[in-house]
Amino acid sequence: MKSNIKTVETSCNNCGSTKSELVTIGVEHEYDNTTDDPFKVVRCSDCGLVYLNPRPDVSELSTIYPPNYYAYSIEDSYGPSQRGNFYYKLRYSMILSGLEHVLSFVPKGKINILDIGCADGHVLNWFGKVRTHEVSCFGVDLNEKAVAKAKTQGHTAWAGRFEEVELPANHFDFVWASHVIEHVPDPKAFTEKAFEILKPGGIFWFWTPNINSVDAKWFADRHWGAYHFPRHWVFYSPDSVRQLADKTGFELTHIEYQPNAIFWVWTFHSILKANPALSRFADAMFPPIEWSKTTLANFVRNGLFAAVDSTIKACTGQTANMGVAFRKPSN
Numbered sequence: 001m002k003s004n005i006k007t008v009e010t011s012c013n014n015c016g017s018t019k020s021e022l023v024t025i026g027v028e029h030e031y032d033n034t035t036d037d038p039f040k041v042v043r044c045s046d047c048g049l050v051y052l053n054p055r056p057d058v059s060e061l062s063t064i065y066p067p068n069y070y071a072y073s074i075e076d077s078y079g080p081s082q083r084g085n086f087y088y089k090l091r092y093s094m095i096l097s098g099l100e101h102v103l104s105f106v107p108k109g110k111i112n113i114l115d116i117g118c119a120d121g122h123v124l125n126w127f128g129k130v131r132t133h134e135v136s137c138f139g140v141d142l143n144e145k146a147v148a149k150a151k152t153q154g155h156t157a158w159a160g161r162f163e164e165v166e167l168p169a170n171h172f173d174f175v176w177a178s179h180v181i182e183h184v185p186d187p188k189a190f191t192e193k194a195f196e197i198l199k200p201g202g203i204f205w206f207w208t209p210n211i212n213s214v215d216a217k218w219f220a221d222r223h224w225g226a227y228h229f230p231r232h233w234v235f236y237s238p239d240s241v242r243q244l245a246d247k248t249g250f251e252l253t254h255i256e257y258q259p260n261a262i263f264w265v266w267t268f269h270s271i272l273k274a275n276p277a278l279s280r281f282a283d284a285m286f287p288p289i290e291w292s293k294t295t296l297a298n299f300v301r302n303g304l305f306a307a308v309d310s311t312i313k314a315c316t317g318q319t320a321n322m323g324v325a326f327r328k329p330s331n
Contacts, residue, residue: 001028001036002063007054012044013187013234014243019045020053026222026229029273030266030288033066039230047243050211050235058161058185061142064231070289071119072146091294092126098258100132103174105203105253105325108133111173114197115139116162117180121150127176128154138172140165163189167197177206182232191248191326201330204250210257210322212237214312215267223274225266226320241324250326259309260321261302265291 011018020042028034035056042053056064103111111133115124118139127135139157141147150157158165163186175194184190194204209226210216216224216235226232236244238255245252265286272282291298309319 001032001034003036005035005037005060005063006057007037007060008057008185009054010051010185012047012049013051014049014240014247015044015047017044017046021045023050024220024222024227026227026270028064028229029270029282030228031066031068033068034064035060035230037230041227041235047240048237049240049243050237052230052233055185055233056230065143068289069143070292071117072143095126096129099126100130102176102203102205102323102325103130103133105205105327106133106173106201110134110136112136112138112171113174113176114167114172116175116177116194117141117183118150118155118157119143119146121146121153121155121157123176123178124150124155125153140167163193167193169196170199172197173199173202175202175204177204179207179209181206182208182228182234182236185233187234187244188247191244191250194326195249195328198328200328202328203253204326204328205323206326207321207323208236208241209263210237210318210320211235212239213257213318213320214316215263215320219267223267223270224320225263225268225270228266236322238318238322241322245326248326249329251329252324253327254323254325256323257313257317257319258321258323259306259313259319261305261309262291263320264305264308265301 023041023043025038025040027036027038039052041050043050113127113135118124118141121139124137124139128137137155139150139155140162141159142161144159147157147159175198181187181190198204241255242252266288269282269286269288272278272285313319
């Protein structure tokens, strides 16, 4: 583990205030090859946005996203036996249905889709299979090896940070960022870039943790899985999402909430990892990296947590997994 990585002090990305109050302090628990430095989560005293401060400097991205980061090789993790099992077929039929749902916000026909944080192109592969639209797939990711994998699967992809990669203006009908916006140093600039490259009337759809969820409050003291220390830098609520739309010129079209088992896996992994008597069981009981493999254990574990999320949604109307649709005004 690398100690004393370079960090930067930051202000609230929504309102610019430097006044904040401490929420919690946490450490990396998912990977053993990143950093063991502690990190503070704070809440803006003026607008309520929750964020990491100080956060890792962008020069440390290769440290906090190690070569074995789970998103870089999801496609490679599915061998022939896994692709043929019931869990794989069930899971990805649900994903396909979900992608067709989000694309219902744009007219049917030929569309250009950009996946920000495309990794090895696994989501673009699923977008290419939707039955409701004829899709041209594009992607961008900071990991060059992952982008190379995406290209071999027929996608147009760029390596680099989305904010820095040169992309055509007014070109895309749909920009997708699944659990990316919370990872970036300047979500406002990130969102403005999405606005620039979308066609008028286009949709910017992003998934992000909901800091207003019940489990975020239950496990606020460092163990909430969606802290994902130290890779999640900003934590949105429905209110702060509305502020982001107002400040970037978008129209907030839709907010929805869906189950997300991985946050629960990471939550209980954190709890066990912090307990000296139980830490040796953490990786086996709640695997933080291999949670997405279509094994029987993951089927049972992820299914149980999805049921918990569904119950919470039925009771509160929300989960920790928030989907947001911003529309670029047609005029």
